[in-house]
Amino acid sequence: MTAFPQSIHFIGTNTPRRVELSIRNLLVEGEIPAAIEGAFFRAVPDNAHAPMFDDDVALNADGMIARFNFERGAVDYDIRYVETERYLAEKAARRALFGRYRNPFTDDPSVEGMDRTLANTTPVWHAGRLFMTKEDGRAYEIDPHSLATAGKWDYDGKLRSETFTAHPRVDPVTGEMFFFGYEAGGLCDPNVAFCIADADGNLIKEQWFEQPYVSTIHDFVITEKYAIFPIFPTLTDLERLKAGGPHWAHRQDLESWVGIMPRYGKAGEIKWIKGPVGVSVFHEVNAYDDGDLVHIDLCLSTTNAFAFMREAGGINVPQQEIGGGLTRWTIDMSKDEPTLEEKPIGPPGDLPRIADKDQGRPYRATWYLSMNPQGGPPMPGGPVGANFNALIRFEPGNGRVELMGVPPGAAISEPVHVPSVQPDHEGWLLSVIDMPNHPDPSQQIPGDYSSELWVVDAGNIAAGPVAKVKTGLALRSQVHGSWVSRERLNNSALKA
Numbered sequence: 001m002t003a004f005p006q007s008i009h010f011i012g013t014n015t016p017r018r019v020e021l022s023i024r025n026l027l028v029e030g031e032i033p034a035a036i037e038g039a040f041f042r043a044v045p046d047n048a049h050a051p052m053f054d055d056d057v058a059l060n061a062d063g064m065i066a067r068f069n070f071e072r073g074a075v076d077y078d079i080r081y082v083e084t085e086r087y088l089a090e091k092a093a094r095r096a097l098f099g100r101y102r103n104p105f106t107d108d109p110s111v112e113g114m115d116r117t118l119a120n121t122t123p124v125w126h127a128g129r130l131f132m133t134k135e136d137g138r139a140y141e142i143d144p145h146s147l148a149t150a151g152k153w154d155y156d157g158k159l160r161s162e163t164f165t166a167h168p169r170v171d172p173v174t175g176e177m178f179f180f181g182y183e184a185g186g187l188c189d190p191n192v193a194f195c196i197a198d199a200d201g202n203l204i205k206e207q208w209f210e211q212p213y214v215s216t217i218h219d220f221v222i223t224e225k226y227a228i229f230p231i232f233p234t235l236t237d238l239e240r241l242k243a244g245g246p247h248w249a250h251r252q253d254l255e256s257w258v259g260i261m262p263r264y265g266k267a268g269e270i271k272w273i274k275g276p277v278g279v280s281v282f283h284e285v286n287a288y289d290d291g292d293l294v295h296i297d298l299c300l301s302t303t304n305a306f307a308f309m310r311e312a313g314g315i316n317v318p319q320q321e322i323g324g325g326l327t328r329w330t331i332d333m334s335k336d337e338p339t340l341e342e343k344p345i346g347p348p349g350d351l352p353r354i355a356d357k358d359q360g361r362p363y364r365a366t367w368y369l370s371m372n373p374q375g376g377p378p379m380p381g382g383p384v385g386a387n388f389n390a391l392i393r394f395e396p397g398n399g400r401v402e403l404m405g406v407p408p409g410a411a412i413s414e415p416v417h418v419p420s421v422q423p424d425h426e427g428w429l430l431s432v433i434d435m436p437n438h439p440d441p442s443q444q445i446p447g448d449y450s451s452e453l454w455v456v457d458a459g460n461i462a463a464g465p466v467a468k469v470k471t472g473l474a475l476r477s478q479v480h481g482s483w484v485s486r487e488r489l490n491n492s493a494l495k496a
């Protein structure tokens with residue numbers, strides 16, 4: 001086995017763990033609230049093999065599907081590789097065959113033309129099925145009970161798009177899943193596919209449109225009336241890829257854009273509205289209609305948050321000097337040529353969550369991760385190389401901010417939200433915290449930590465966890481997660 005590089009993509013919480021396992025009855029401190037019955041699925045990129053190139057990035061690791069299963073106050077843990085075509089080919093060869101992140105021109109000739117997707121970004125639940133997704137390919141269906149890979153998902157051959165976003169949006173009232181795929185026709189294709197799957201999981205609409213430039217569209221938003229595609233100037237280039245270079249390079253000199261179309265309308269009705277120059281967003285919090293106005297809340301930064309995408313664009317801004325914060329874009333759709341008004345609304349941070357019932361609607365609160373400067377230096381790891389160390393609860397209606405820190409040197413992962421059965425209770429958040437094994441920050445060694453899952457009252461995060469679930473393991477950083485209730489698991493398409 002070749003050694004792993006010692007860059008930020010392979011140390012700290014990015015240390016490759018490469019273990020498939022199951023543990024029954026994890027140690028629980030405190031009491032798990034009775035409302036928490038179901039599964040917290042997590043997407044964990046973890047390299048099965050050392051990479052072909054030493055400058056490889058954390059986003060280029062094999063997807064693993066992990067599950068914390070909550071059953072009558074007990075918690076079990078399981079994690080397995082998603083058996084993508086790529087994973088199986090490399091498993092057979094006992095080495096990496098696929099080269100740089102999203103660059104097929106750097107692959108071993110033996111895998112030419114093979115699907116490169118890693119299914120490592122978000123577990124998505126819709127219409128009784130669990131999928132693992134990554135935006136450069138189609139989703140893989142996962143058996144939610146055994147975590148076995150069931151196969152690639154194309155809606156019974158109906159889906160034309162070669163890609164499927166890691167950030168679909170499910171309407172809480174209609175049960176429809178709105179989703180898209182960019183580079184829909186293949187590498188560097190400017191086409192975006194916009195699709196709707198009905199509440200039963202049938203693909204009922206797919207239409208294609210061209211984006212202003214071929215950028216990474218990581219997330220999008222819906223309202224009750226519109227589908228909204230915010231687009232930021234991180235661009236790909238076929239010639240650069242053919243020369244073995246990076247897929248993405250940020251452009252500080254180009255405008256951002258918002259494409260808005262009626263969500264049940266035609267792609268030809270899309271209106272393109274110019275946004276600020278040089279900014280970057282990976283995640284939108286939510287959007288909603290307010291009469292003719294549309295409000296879009298985004299985790300905005302002044303440049304791209306990924307160092308390797310900045311460097312590819314010749315941008316030399318250290319991570320800690322990136323500005324930005326939670327930002328609201330408001331657009332008056334009654335105008336013939338709508339414009340965008342921007343206002344800062346909350347502290348900087350990313351990985352936002354809302355209650356599923358609030359999707360595309362006015363919402364009381366969002367929860368997202370941030371950096372508490374009083375918390376000491378961050379634990380290395382995570383997709384951008386430095387982990388968050390604080391959880392924020394933010395109310396967009398009145399600007400109220402609450403914060404929950406973690407112990408010095410600890411890292412916090414994106415939470416999931418579990419609804420409460422009581423109408424006056426905001427529910428619960430579940431989040432994995434990586435706790436350094438040495439309490440003294442000066443003695444801490446990156447990668448030497450124990451992962452535990454915290455259960456937090458979503459309406460009172462400042463009070464800290466009401467229960468902690470100890471894994472006894474150092475888990476590799478997750479990207480996104482999803483909560484699936486016991487009722488939904490019991491009614492899954494694939495049976496236990």
Ligand SMILES: [Fe+2]
Pocket residue numbers: 166167218282283480
């Ligand atoms: Fe994401």
